[in-house]
Amino acid sequence: MAEENPFGSEAESSQVLSSLNLSEVDVNPNQRLSSVLLNEFNYLPWSRAVSLALGGRSKLGFINGSIEVPDASSPSYESWLSKDQLVMSWLLNSMERKLAEIFSYSESSSKLWETVKEMYGSQNNAARVFQLKKDISNLQQEGKPFVQLLGSMKSMWNELETYRPHTTDASTLLKRAEEDKIFQLLSSLDSEYEDLRSHILMNTELPSFTSVCSTIQREEVRRKVMNIGDMLDFAPRIKT
Template identity: 50%
Template sequence: MADTLSNQTSCSSPNNLKGGNDQSHGTLKITSILLNHTNYLSWAKAARLFLSGRCKVGYITGRISPPPKNDSNYEVWESENDMVMAWLMNSMEPHISSLFLYKETAKEIWDTLKEMYSEQNNLTRVYQLQLDIANLTKDSKQTSLYLNKLRSLYDELAQYRPATADADIYQKRFEEDKIFKVLVGLGPDYESLRSQILMTTPLPNFNQVCQAIQREDTRRKVMNPTSKTELYEENHEKMACLARFKSSTRKTDSQNQNDESNFQRNRSRLKCTYCKKTGHRREKCWELVGKPVREKMSPSQADLVTKDDLEKFFQKFSKTNLVSSQPVGNSTEECDIPGSGNEEGDW
């Protein structure tokens, strides 16, 4: 094997943890940062530092390989391998650690995690970090907290994107930044497309991303998934307007009926003190003042209002600009024109 258990004893006290014993090794969290779907790089660095400080990093790199099962050192290797596995799993969120319950070695866990999260999730995390940096503002935070948060984001970004003089890597990052800028500008209704692009391996180039967005727009126009919603909203607004109109019409009709009813009711309360009849007052009693003389008109004249009648009416109210000299039909306005029968004394 690449290394032997005897060689690892060159580390000072590899099997002893400060402030603990062998029984507590399996319940120890090697880092306060629990592994989730977005923080693999920082978690892996913290976990590796912990294991390296206790001469156990060989269990995840494969440098300490298992001896034959009939070897006297096999039980020691198995015990320490299980301890490292427990450390790793205790430092993950529960829904992630449950995926590794049936792994046999710490190296299997480490390699699986690297395969699952290191490459593709790095791009997603880089995208999120750049978005957080762009949106971070001081607001009411203390200056020290604001600067520390900004420094922390840049430090983590540097872990994903260490400094390099390689022109190819620089060009690749430049292409990624252009893609990130396009994705940031898309609205929340493009979230599925944005996730699909970020999870594509390898990441498509800038032109391919632009084409994918244009295809999505074309698909939406063809499928028109929002037409039903827009039609519903338009019809809903029209129905609401119609309902308000009908309500207003019913209210107006009801008011007219109430006004007529009130007029008749109030008129029935009038009583002449001279003739003792109802429906009029003493000052309009025909027995005292006489019955009004009304000009007799032919049926055709009674039904029409001529230009002369209109001129008299408008002159009375200082109105001019008559439009037509032709006779007009009966007006619904209450005018002082012979033939009108709305006076109180018409009883």
């Protein structure tokens, strides 16, 4: 006689084992919520990936405020605190180490979430868009399997879509067209202009194309004046 399966049928057994594995993942404080780690420039794709991961684990309410904090004297407080600290651990593990250290003393997962949003959520994303478009343009197969090349390209396309979602709004499209001209102009500059390029891209608001051109021309003149000054300083003095 065959030994009786303690979990019931094979299908039922598979479901039980799956639920057990899921439970182990849900209580592991060392888990990352996403392969995308938060840095100073990728808040949007990071926040979306983290929100999806928390939603899939029924924990989104801890950061969006829909799960209220019980009173400290309530019998449910300890259970809430345990889960909230678990969510905090997941969030911190989904950041680069230097950022995790900054936010590690947050009072709760919702406070941590709001602080990160205030610090990085309203920043100008021009620098990241510029880098993505540059990376996409420079992407080559270089002997890699096609599926790997396609995966890299789709990943960058998806992140770019996060910063630039599809729209038919005329003013938005005109703004993007001018941004693309600025990106193309900046990417064509010599390496000696790297600091200036970074300064322009990290502005709270990306300047107009005309303003960028004026800034580059002023920098070029400044460099020429400095070079002339250096030449005069080192030129041999004529004795009278």
